[in-house]
Amino acid sequence: MNLIRSILHMLWMVLTVIPWATAVLIAAPFISGARLYWMCVGWLDVAVKGGHWILGIRNRVTGFENLPLGQKDPAVLLVKHQSTWETFCMPPLMPHPLAYVFKRELLSVPFFGWAMARLDMIHIDRGRRIESFAKVVQQGRRLLGQGVWVIMFPEGTRIPRGEKGKYRSSGTRLAIECGAPVIPIAVTSAKCWPRKAFVKRPGIVDISIGPAIPSVGRKPDELMREVEAWIEAEMLRLDSEAYPTGQARLSQIKPGAD
Template sequence: MHLLRSVLHTLFMAVTVVPWALAVLIAAPFLNSTQIYWMCAGWLKLAVRSGELILGIRNQVIGYENLPVGSTAPAVLLLKHQSTWETFCMPALMPHPLAYVFKKELLYVPFFGWAMARMDMIHIDRSKRAQAFNKVVEQGRRLLKQGTWVIMFPEGTRIERGQKGQYKSGGTRLAVETGAPVIPIAVTSAKCWPRKAFIRKPGTVEFSIGKPIPSEGRQPDELMREVEAWIEAEMRRLDPSAYRDV
């Protein structure tokens, strides 16, 4: 049953992304960046809703009150990364436009990547590290000023359930450079959608939003250690069975 549901959800996303992406490409010249974002976020909301109906995956969000208030209030969101699910969910769950920092190769994915290329996000060339970070700061500062929140996965890639990757300081460096607060977020998506797994299981994914951590006067590495400590402690609280042998 789980396999059948997973196949149906994959087919649903594949079938719906094509007309949605084409609509974005056609409409993009006539829309501003915010309108394009919410148009693309509409498909992500559809993907999440179909995940609820077809896969039986439910989201539970803890800590909405910790998000900054105000249309131009800046924030750098730093998330635990366990699966594709949170990548789809965050634009569907957050009240502000988000700008992901991602590798430019994703822009070449048919339809999905083509639509992403029309969005005001930060795509980088990982082979040029110094230039890549300069681009993150330059574009991140502009986006934060206009009320778009920058979202990054500090471990860099999807991590197995119950495991911890190496936290990199790029997100906190951006926060320190721009003065934006950091919002740590723990996510238990691997309980339902494991890393690199095709078969997904029904259940509840918790998104726990931590209190804003001021970045002014902080050192990026020291700030990232605080973010890491909060996320990993929260992961153990939310999903204790996954950490019994760790």
């Protein structure tokens, strides 16, 4: 049954993204960036609702009160990355437009990537790290000043359930450069949508939004260790069965150490 559901959801996404992306490409020269963004978010919402109806995946979100309230208040969202699910559901969930930092190769994906190329996002060349980070800071500062939140996955890639990747400090470096707080977010999406798996399972995905952590006066590595400690402790709390040796592993993460 899960295989049939997964096939149907894939067909749902393909059949909806083609006309939606085509409409975005046609509309792009004529509408503002914000309107175009929310037009694209409309398709992401359709994909997520398809996940609800077809796959039986439900989101359970906590911590909305931790998000900045002002229309122009900046934030850098640092999110646990386990599957494609969180990349789809974050924009419809958040009250501010989001700008993803992603590798430019995604822009060549038919329809989906073509539509993304029309949005004001931060796409980078991973082979040119120094130039790429300078671009992230330049564009990030501009976007944050406009009330757009920057979202990054500090582990860099999707991590299997129950595992922890290497947390890289580019997100906290950006936050420090721009004076923006960081918002750590834990996501248990691999319970339903495992990494690189075609067959998905019904269930509840917990999305826990942590308290904002000020970046002013901090060092990137030290701040990232605090983000890492919060996210991984929250993952252990939300999905304890996936972390049989979690307590010993978490004891090795020392937030605040320099």
